[in-house]
Amino acid sequence: MRPYARPKVTLPIPQEDRIMTRVSIVGASGYVGGELLRLLLWHPEVTVVQATSGRNAGRYLYQVHPNLRGRTSLQFVHPDKLEPCDLLFLALPHGEAARAMQRYTGLAERIIDCSADFRLTDPAAYKRWYGEDHPAPEWLGRFVYGLPEVSREALRGAQYASGVGCNATASNLALLPLVRAGLIDTSKPVLIEVKVGSSEGGASSTDSSHHPERAGAVRSFAPVGHRHTAEIEQVTCLSNPHLSITSVELVRGALATAHAFAARPIADKDLWQAYRGFAKEQPFVRVVKERQGIYRYPEPKILAGSNFADLGFALDPESGRIVSICAIDNLMKGAAGSAVQCMNLMLGFEETMGLEFPGLHPV
Amino acid sequence: MRPYARPKVTLPIPQEDRIMTRVSIVGASGYVGGELLRLLLWHPEVTVVQATSGRNAGRYLYQVHPNLRGRTSLQFVHPDKLEPCDLLFLALPHGEAARAMQRYTGLAERIIDCSADFRLTDPAAYKRWYGEDHPAPEWLGRFVYGLPEVSREALRGAQYASGVGCNATASNLALLPLVRAGLIDTSKPVLIEVKVGSSEGGASSTDSSHHPERAGAVRSFAPVGHRHTAEIEQVTCLSNPHLSITSVELVRGALATAHAFAARPIADKDLWQAYRGFAKEQPFVRVVKERQGIYRYPEPKILAGSNFADLGFALDPESGRIVSICAIDNLMKGAAGSAVQCMNLMLGFEETMGLEFPGLHPV
Amino acid sequence: MRPYARPKVTLPIPQEDRIMTRVSIVGASGYVGGELLRLLLWHPEVTVVQATSGRNAGRYLYQVHPNLRGRTSLQFVHPDKLEPCDLLFLALPHGEAARAMQRYTGLAERIIDCSADFRLTDPAAYKRWYGEDHPAPEWLGRFVYGLPEVSREALRGAQYASGVGCNATASNLALLPLVRAGLIDTSKPVLIEVKVGSSEGGASSTDSSHHPERAGAVRSFAPVGHRHTAEIEQVTCLSNPHLSITSVELVRGALATAHAFAARPIADKDLWQAYRGFAKEQPFVRVVKERQGIYRYPEPKILAGSNFADLGFALDPESGRIVSICAIDNLMKGAAGSAVQCMNLMLGFEETMGLEFPGLHPV
Amino acid sequence: MRPYARPKVTLPIPQEDRIMTRVSIVGASGYVGGELLRLLLWHPEVTVVQATSGRNAGRYLYQVHPNLRGRTSLQFVHPDKLEPCDLLFLALPHGEAARAMQRYTGLAERIIDCSADFRLTDPAAYKRWYGEDHPAPEWLGRFVYGLPEVSREALRGAQYASGVGCNATASNLALLPLVRAGLIDTSKPVLIEVKVGSSEGGASSTDSSHHPERAGAVRSFAPVGHRHTAEIEQVTCLSNPHLSITSVELVRGALATAHAFAARPIADKDLWQAYRGFAKEQPFVRVVKERQGIYRYPEPKILAGSNFADLGFALDPESGRIVSICAIDNLMKGAAGSAVQCMNLMLGFEETMGLEFPGLHPV
Structure with a gap:
């Protein structure tokens, strides 16, 4: 019996030789990309293998995301050098993910796209609000809306998830x-x-x-x-x-x-x-x-x-x-946090894994 | 002919020997009181004769309103020492003005009450929103609602005006x-x-x-x-x-x-x-x-x-x-500024007098 | 006898037919330019005749300086269209004033340059700190350093004044x-x-x-x-x-x-x-x-x-x-305010004219 | 071989039945107390058993530290009800810890005092800066100055540590x-x-x-x-x-x-x-x-x-x-963070344990 309250800790045993899920982030120099890096570099079940940025290729992550200084020796790679991995996070400007989905699905079995490209299931709604036909309507139905609070069961084991606005x-x-x-x-x-x-x-x-x-x-x-x-x-x-x-x-x-x-x-x-x-x-x-x-x-x-x-x-x-x-x-529940929560569901991890930070007070 | 635009300046000629309207502020240590002081000390037609504060009696105005340092040698006086003047501004906590109206009307011909006491004309509405019977319902009808944008004509020459929320x-x-x-x-x-x-x-x-x-x-x-x-x-x-x-x-x-x-x-x-x-x-x-x-x-x-x-x-x-x-x-259009605008209308001055400050940018 | 304190008001009598000093501002779309406009448009002795901006020529002042909305119908003019006036304020990027001094002195009898170009009297100091020879060293000695607290007497009636850092x-x-x-x-x-x-x-x-x-x-x-x-x-x-x-x-x-x-x-x-x-x-x-x-x-x-x-x-x-x-x-004592104070001294106005604003509290 | 960089994770295996170090916080309703709670509730090796507050006794932690809502069911207890534990954090106003050291050392083998009471080793320096004789000079020599960057070796296994300013x-x-x-x-x-x-x-x-x-x-x-x-x-x-x-x-x-x-x-x-x-x-x-x-x-x-x-x-x-x-x-390296770092050294844990948060950007 434990008479005293304590937050539940569910971190797995890290072992140098165990298999980690390999994830990469495309468009990692923006604020959502930076927040994904902060979460994933500390996530007990995944390894960040690549973070792409056209403009910052060759620079260290901390030169763009100063909070990561001394925490990782990763450098940004050019998007053209993106390699296969287990799961890809896309954090690109509106429209770019949809136009290159063929390429990304060839590189990773699972994709979480943080942009607005695959959030709407109805191409007509997309056209109405984004002012153009959807560049890849055939993909719309394959993406689960990435808010676990509404799509939890569909996200479990899912291959593709959208981000959320x-x-x-x-x-x-x-x-x-x-x-x-x-x-x-x-x-x-x-x-x-x-x-x-x-x-x-x-x-x-x-x-x-x-x-x-x-x-x-x-x-x-x-x-x-x-x-x-x-x-x-x-x-x-x-x-x-x-x-x-x-x-x-x-x-x-x-x-x-x-x-x-x-x-x-x-x-x-x-x-x-x-x-x-x-x-x-x-x-x-x-x-x-x-x-x-x-x-x-x-x-x-x-x-x-x-x-x-x-x-x-x-x-x-x-x-x-x-x-x-x-x-x-x-940037968290409204973007990167929900995306990592989706990842946890897609890959069968504990849903809250890597997301336990309770916030600061005062701040 | 003046071909170039220039804001209209309507300041009167200040002369040491001309008669200024004498105004006092009751409850002058709060933020609305401070803002009234800032406006009235520079107003071309009025002289601030007294500023009352129970807690700060004897202190210089600038010790409470640091922006007024070096601009006036006035000291706060105790409310009990309030003397007759031409126009009284009341900037008191809710309920205090209504309970002492008899005294204030004996001291000044004109009153502008910045509190909520005389804003509502309907005693029933007052009771509903303030949870008690109005302490001086007989006065309600005598106060003009102090927003010149809605009561301009009624304010011209008026004796009593409320403030605004x-x-x-x-x-x-x-x-x-x-x-x-x-x-x-x-x-x-x-x-x-x-x-x-x-x-x-x-x-x-x-x-x-x-x-x-x-x-x-x-x-x-x-x-x-x-x-x-x-x-x-x-x-x-x-x-x-x-x-x-x-x-x-x-x-x-x-x-x-x-x-x-x-x-x-x-x-x-x-x-x-x-x-x-x-x-x-x-x-x-x-x-x-x-x-x-x-x-x-x-x-x-x-x-x-x-x-x-x-x-x-x-x-x-x-x-x-x-x-x-x-x-x-x-504190301006929402309180002291509107009150001074009311004063200008009540006393027959140019409506914008003393209120020409256009705001700062950037700030 | 006036027993009650009141700030000294020294504004002159504005009359439609009296002669105002004509001032223009070169480089009026920056923050110092905007602050000069705010001060000069309300200054009782001057009229702003032109405000130049290459990028904003043709736009109304308020489109760049939103606090001036409704206060002036002036539009920015292109620097090439600068006309003669009584006094020119220059609020240009470093180096530009010095390189065009010939032109400006041909347009106005008096100049106040808010840039760093004419602050240092010693060309060697200029070279040491700005990394290049002064573009117009012959002008250095003709500018009075524009801080009235140190050069008041020299500024009285002066033709040229620098700004201050x-x-x-x-x-x-x-x-x-x-x-x-x-x-x-x-x-x-x-x-x-x-x-x-x-x-x-x-x-x-x-x-x-x-x-x-x-x-x-x-x-x-x-x-x-x-x-x-x-x-x-x-x-x-x-x-x-x-x-x-x-x-x-x-x-x-x-x-x-x-x-x-x-x-x-x-x-x-x-x-x-x-x-x-x-x-x-x-x-x-x-x-x-x-x-x-x-x-x-x-x-x-x-x-x-x-x-x-x-x-x-x-x-x-x-x-x-x-x-x-x-x-x-x-932007005031550190730039535009001191510049207007210089102008008052150069033109023989009351030193504090147009600069009486006491600041806000709280803010 | 792991070719990709990843922060070292050193969290232990949490098991319901393993022995956790029992820590309590005295004066837990202040900002340093709240930060200690945030760190210790997630620390893999310790259990927070009590958090005292005279004023807030009986209230839930989250009612004072809103970030902890839903993270713990602990309530503040009155200081008089403090029970024995393994390590005590004191986060009290200046002077209170020193005056009650006898009591606290009877309750816990190890103490980290976040106040200024035991930072100075020289009683004369204490008197000079705090204006009175130290209330418990005999304890001064027993406290290690709690900045690991200067006292790391002395802190390893130490019984008492001061906090830092x-x-x-x-x-x-x-x-x-x-x-x-x-x-x-x-x-x-x-x-x-x-x-x-x-x-x-x-x-x-x-x-x-x-x-x-x-x-x-x-x-x-x-x-x-x-x-x-x-x-x-x-x-x-x-x-x-x-x-x-x-x-x-x-x-x-x-x-x-x-x-x-x-x-x-x-x-x-x-x-x-x-x-x-x-x-x-x-x-x-x-x-x-x-x-x-x-x-x-x-x-x-x-x-x-x-x-x-x-x-x-x-x-x-x-x-x-x-x-x-x-x-x-x-509140971290300048108070609670250094204190937890001290605790890690005193108890033989990994020095960085529970302190891996890299900061946010942007924020």
Whole structure:
């Protein structure tokens, strides 16, 4: 009997001579690529064999990802020198993965594509939101949507998984407990405001990412028309979710605040039931709702580097408005963390392996 | 002929022997009090005669408001020593002004109360949102709501004016162009998400304002049930505006993002017409909507210290969702700036006097 | 008799028909150019006639400087279209002013050059720190160093003035009270650590100004070898000031912390005397030294937009180490503010005209 | 053969029935206590049995340390209920540990005290810097100074270890490579400027930690006279290090910039040799010095949550000034991280165990 609480540790026995899964990362110089490297270099079951970058070929990883200094002697290789491996992570700009899928599937049996190329299952939705025909529609049906919270069983042993959109993920996780419990009046609008940090924009500097212009911003990035709407429609089956994205002063993190109206008169306990029911099957979902204290609702601040999605809610009993709140680290649960969680499921590892970091406080 | 543009300067001739209006500030050690001092000490038509603070009586103003160092030799006086003057600004905690109105009206002919005590005209609404009967309901009808954008004519020459709530002001100014143009489908919900800085919480430190906890926060401060809802109802006549407040990393500033649905099929030009129509009568309202560049929509970042309310909008033509955006400095247009603008109207000065500061960029 | 304190207001009577001084700004799209515009558009004695920008010719000023929206209808003109005026401000990249001085002096009787081109009087020092011969050494002697705190009399009525380096200005103002009072042991090293905000790097985005990389940075920008050392040598006559620049999370502002050793045993009162003696002749210098409270020493935070240089000090009586602290807004006292102050002196206006803004608190 | 680089993983096999070292934390509700919990709850060789807090007794850990939500079911216990265990961490306010050492040594064989009580070996130094006689001088000699980089061998198997001061640690690690290589001219002053984040001030809110006042600060916290000077003297044996502390906008992190003068003419290669020589024996010291890129010198930004101390340097060949730079996370290498590293040495575990987190980028 162990009378004292302690987090469950499930790391396997590392042995110099045992077989590790060989993974490579294509497009490893961006922020998602860097986060994949951070996770995979410490993952007990895999070995990172190659990290590609056209621009940075020959440079050490730490010259681009300074946190990895002294942790690995790997260098970026040119994409043309990509070799066969067991599993490939693709972290490329929009459209590039779809156009070269033939090549990548020839190099690895399993692929996780972090881009938006294979998230939507419906080519018509793709065309509507991305403004062109899908470059490789025949592949669409072969990719499992890479959010374990919605596709866990399909991901187990799967060959191909898509990544997830960070805004979509925060929105979907905010809405799913309500959707699954049938609590939303679908005749009324569902509105989601996502507040995001600057890392969402990627690693390339732009006029609007220039620090004097971006610092302290509360910037209406996409009041209407954001592409992640399509992923929310697909995952929640809500017919017209209204999405709005605002950039705030933060590097990592996203907070989705979803507003929906209750299908019937409800009380807090109905919501507690819905959220707890959803969370209890999800190793990375926590319900955050306190009557007092500082952290009464989910906050991205304490999630940087962690794979948690914290969910909370509030109810206006008079109007029946439900406010559902989800906080994530956009580079983790909103990108690389979910991708590694997918990998764990695809390869039969413990789902949480390599993703145990609980976040920092204060930070 | 002057061929070149130049802001209109309307400052009067300062003369040592001319009569200045004598104003005092009760509760001058808070953030609204400090901002009133900054504005009034430089106002060409008034002289600040007293600034009261129970806790700081005897200290120099600059010891509490460090920006005023070297600019004034005034000291805080104890509230009991308040003397008669021409106009009193009250910047007290909730409830205190209402309970002592008799005393203040005996001291000054005109009063501007920055608290929430006299904003609502309906005692029932007050009771509903503030949880108790109004302490001085007989005074409610005598106060003009202190937002010149809605009560300009009533404020001219008025004796008593209320202040405004900062979240309410950002929300109201976002909604008024739409309301006045009759563009909102009132059968559908109107949702307003306000993102606010930490100065909104006032000058007293709390556990949640402790810098390690507050820095980088995206904190669901009031997802439902915020009292400023009452002011939005009163000003916009919308029957059930849904308000949600999120604290973000920012000291000064508030951004309201209001979502409403169009009453009829509309296009951008209808919105342009509504916003321009509203703005053209308002010296401190600017319409901000650009197709490109960094500042395509209103942002509080460049408004710190200024009295502007910047308004912008976006339209989702398919769903008819209108997103109306208003940025203000919560301590200026959301509090002290509007109060001084009221004073200008009450005393017959140029409305913009002492409020010309255009904001800083970058900052 | 006026028993109540009130800041001195010295604005002249604006009249449509009176003669204003006509000024133009060359290179008006950068951050110093924008700040000059903010100051000059509201200056009671001047009219901005042209603002040039090669890249932005034809655009409205507010499209680059969003705070100026609605305040002026001026558009950027191409540098080739620069017309004669009374006074030219040059806010160009290093080297450009010097190479075209002939042209500019043909267009305006008076010139204030904000670049580093004419700050050093010694061509040898220029060559040492800028790595090349000065392009127009014959002009060096004709420019007065543009820091009124050191060249006030020479600036009165002067034809040409240089700008100042922001790090140099914070350092010089920190050291001058000690230098003038002869308190520094010059046989021991003098060390100056300047902490600066991101606006110092200018308006163009770079890899290191990308928000995710720059936010929260404490970055050793120039531990040794910074060019502003030359200006410190020239102004303070200290033979080898050791300068070190660190970038911190801040947009506007610079704090210089200078460490020197006392030439003889001293006490706080000697330092008070030195600082007060220096400050009393300087309209924009304030001494900040409190025993308690939050703002015991100078801080750039409350100086954004203001032209003040706040000075403070601490003494380690045992070792004789004097720590002298100067806070400025790098774009104001460190650039545009000092330039306008120079203009006021050159043209015989009140020295503080158009520069009265006291800063914001909190911000 | 494993041709590809991969960080060494040294985690042991967790087994339900194997014996774990039982540790408790006294004063676990502060920031250092919270960081100890984060590290120890995931440490493969220890079990946290108790975490005490007078004020929070009975509350769950996550109610104070929100990042631990869902990770542990432990509750704070009252200090009076502290039970025997194998090793005690004390994270108490100054003076409390020393006054109760008798009790704590009766409860645990080994103690690591994170306070300042047992850092100084000389009671006279303690009296000079802390203003009173040491409450338990007989214990001073029994504590090993808890910085493994200087006391590694003494810490192996030791019974008692002190913690370290965060500013002292950043300063000491900046200076030690130079001191050990004999590169410093000790006849000239050594000056250290430490820039620190707000978490250094602890978990209790104060007037100056109020977010509107602390945000964006560059605040001269202790220009002279900081107590950590004593630890720097003790560790470096420099007779009079001049320390200066400035608070900057940052929650976690400290950057020490030390300025010393070379004892003899040196070049960069001499410094490289000194730093590499120092770093090669230290698992958590990295040398950061790049000719180009963003992260040319150490930065605390990428160290949050990690135990690394990054060291870099610059040389002014003309004056012989050496600038030595050290970045740490003040709560990790500057407090809890070093304490756990000490524990690993005291208990014979792998020194780096439980401390492998490499930091985040971007963040």
